[in-house]
Amino acid sequence: MFFLSPVSEPNQTQILFSPGSEWRYVILSTVCSVPSGEIEKEPDGAWMSKHVGFVGDPHQINVAITRAKEGLCIIGNQKLLQLSPSWRHLLDYYCLHSALTDAEKISV
DSSP states (O other): OOOOOOOOOOOOOOGGGOTTOOEEEEEEEOOOOOOGGGOOSSOOHHHHHHHTGGGGSHHHHHHHHTSEEEEEEEESOHHHHTTSHHHHHHHHHHHHTTOOOOGGGOOO
């Protein structure tokens, strides 16, 4: 016989307030999204700032993905995030290591 320990309340915060914090598991929502037909092929800085925002900043990405000790789930629009050089590098790495999937392939 075994007993499950109670789960504590989830912590919800913003990247800006999380430096120095760590959690067992992190679900990161990049929040930003644009319909596929509206994604620019070669966006300028103003377009990126409007549609990707500070979540495209390499320092913010680093803070966000290094908060998890055991598990990290990133939810975002891959086509949009691929326009950011930092996200493109990270997504390519995750894809290479079979750690990337489409939302349609996830079932609970």
